[in-house]
Amino acid sequence: MKGFRLLLAWLALTVTPVVALAQDSALPDYSPVLPATKARFWPIDPNKGYVVRELKPSIFMITDGRYQSLFATSDRGVVLFDAPPSLARYILPAVTEVTKQPIVSIVYSHAHVDHIGGAGLIMKQNPQLEIVAEEGVARFLGGQKDPNRPVPTKVFKDHTTLNLGTSTAEIKVGYWHSAPGDLMVYFKEQKVLMAIDTMTAGQTVYMNYNLTENMDAYMKVFDQMLAYDFDVLVSGHRSNPATRDDVAVMKGFVTDVYETVKRVNAVDRKALVGQAIAKYGRDNGYPVARVVVDAVVADCEKEINSRWLDKISNIDVFAASQCLSALNYFTFDVGPR
Ligand SMILES: [Zn+2]
Structure with missing residues (x-):
């Protein structure tokens, strides 16, 4: 990876402007980001690399502009939801920025490496880390033997409720994206919903509806989300969370x-x-x-x-x-x- 990056940097330095222009014109034309979408981006200090904000009391979101991770402070420490590899090194500093509590638990939203592949690093920082996942994800990761995605230590089937002290997280498995299972996480008291890889606030989702492995479930997930009483949605990608209106717009698009x-x-x-x-x-x-x-x-x-x-x-x-x-x-x- 390092070698590849160096190669790219070297190419960028050595390619002459004339050649670069010729290559640019050969590329397809795509629309720019709409100003209304851009205006909602969370600004990120390039020297820092991330931003952390309290979405609602005791619920925080971290982003590096590409991925999102969420954490909740609780009476037993910080419960983290996902650890994307691009964000992993920022998670501990971000948590330390807003609370003295240690990270005691991580919940895997689904098995994909781009959302939980930083969990190995979080576990290195705390070998006692509790790892929570639904049974399908636990089974899948058991077969992967990936040190970046350590196997869950606390497995539930279908649904569970996490007691966070003054609030709760109601968790239910769904199958809108990844075959082993996806989690819908609802922080009832704060009206925050987390449903990773459903959509992106104001922007397209990745190809083939975010590479869904279950189109039927994907078609139905927007109504399932809207059935919750939420006003902030964390869906995993880009820098800012989504709103109920974003979900309604995306449902209109998919339909x-x-x-x-x-x-x-x-x-x-x-x-x-x-x-x-x-x-x-x-x-x-x-x-x-x-x-x-x-x-x-x-x-x-x-x-x-x-x-x-x-x-x-x-x-x-x-x-x-x-x-x-x-x-x-x-x-x-x-x-x-
Ligand atoms: Zn995914």
């Missing part, structure tokens, strides 16, 4: 993509199929399928960009992949009726 791809999929494409068969051969089905899927996705992407570019930042970057996920969901899970 629109699905309805759009369903409609453009019903368009008669016999002419295109005919051309594809003529070119690739009747016994060569995959290229034929590919051009049809590409055409449906391109029609969907065009419509979606026209309606959502001014509402959700960077929606054009992954619009085609979201259309493809919705098309596959409609074709194989829902089934044309």
Whole structure:
């Protein structure tokens, strides 16, 4: 990794401005971040690398601008929720900045390394660290044997409630993102919800709806979130938390993509199929399928960009992949009726 970074730095220094310009113009055009989205970013001191803020009494969020981690002070010490590797070295200083309490426990939101791969470092700082996870995540990590994601020490099934002294965290497993399980964490007294990799405040989610492994559950997660009485959502990415309104906007987007791809999929494409068969051969089905899927996705992407570019930042970057996920969901899970 270090070697790779050095190589990149070296390349940046040696490439002449003329070559750099030529490469830039070859890159695709994408929309910039909308000013309204930018205005909500938490400013981060580059010398410090992170920012920590109290979201609500006793609930804090840390971010480095890319990832988010949450922690709660309690009568037995700090309970941490997630430790993304990019943030891990900042977690202890951030906690120390706001409380004298030690980190006594970490809860894994899901098994993905980009959200909990810093747990190994937190455990090095406190070998007695309690690690809480749902049974599916615990089973998965048991098979991974990854020192950066130490195996949970306290495993629950389906749901649990953490007593934090003056408040509680109601935790329930869901499957909107990662197959072994995801956690919906609700701090009832503070009206804070944590649902990692559901969405990003004001911005697109990563490709294929954040690489969801369960589109049906993903389609339903927005209503599940809105059923909680919350006003702050921590969803894991970028620098600022989301609001109820952000969730409603994202639900509208996901619904629109699905309805759009369903409609453009019903368009008669016999002419295109005919051309594809003529070119690739009747016994060569995959290229034929590919051009049809590409055409449906391109029609969907065009419509979606026209309606959502001014509402959700960077929606054009992954619009085609979201259309493809919705098309596959409609074709194989829902089934044309
Ligand atoms: Zn993830």
